[in-house]
Amino acid sequence: MKKFFLLTASACLILHADIPSKMFMLYQKGAYYDVCSIGNQNLKKILTSDKYVSLYAFACLNADQIDRLNIPIAVLNETPEARANASYFSFLVLEKKLLIQALYDNLPMKSLKLPNSSNLLSRIFDYYCKNPQLGNTIKEYSDKTNSRQTYKLYTVQIDTHKTFAIDEYYDKILTKHHIYE
Numbered sequence: 001m002k003k004f005f006l007l008t009a010s011a012c013l014i015l016h017a018d019i020p021s022k023m024f025m026l027y028q029k030g031a032y033y034d035v036c037s038i039g040n041q042n043l044k045k046i047l048t049s050d051k052y053v054s055l056y057a058f059a060c061l062n063a064d065q066i067d068r069l070n071i072p073i074a075v076l077n078e079t080p081e082a083r084a085n086a087s088y089f090s091f092l093v094l095e096k097k098l099l100i101q102a103l104y105d106n107l108p109m110k111s112l113k114l115p116n117s118s119n120l121l122s123r124i125f126d127y128y129c130k131n132p133q134l135g136n137t138i139k140e141y142s143d144k145t146n147s148r149q150t151y152k153l154y155t156v157q158i159d160t161h162k163t164f165a166i167d168e169y170y171d172k173i174l175t176k177h178h179i180y181e
Helices: 002-017 019-028 032-041 050-062 066-075 080-105 120-130
Strands: 138-142 149-158 161-170 173-180
Touching (some): 019 032, 019 050, 032 050, 050 066, 050 080, 080 149, 120 138, 120 149, 120 161
Antiparallel strands (some): 138 149, 149 161
């Protein structure tokens, strides 16, 4: 019985010690949702490493899990790179919150000037600020660099949580559906 307990405890320690490398491997495969989930479940184990907290945060960002960026924003402060990542994540959380407010309260934001980012959320935020299309429930935008790429922005409610979705189209064919939770 004692040997069984020691084997089980050793296996658990090995599995838990390997969480960062598992996250990295999944991230490289593009399994962002899985990395975000594993990181969220094991946050206490990765909090001591800015590198793995950033990996977790970028995975959550790529999985459209913007609200999970709040803890990384708070803890990423040890190195210049970590602080830059925290600022970037804060910027995207702000854009998400402002878009929710604008979409649900029918607010234009033409006078608002924020830095640009290549992130989809940031690009759509910029399009909305320049052309809010207040009368439309579905806002449609064309990509400035590729006329074949278009986007639709609209509100979505999940249970009682108000948020929004962005659909990406290429030649009028839906290629990706994002719901920003």
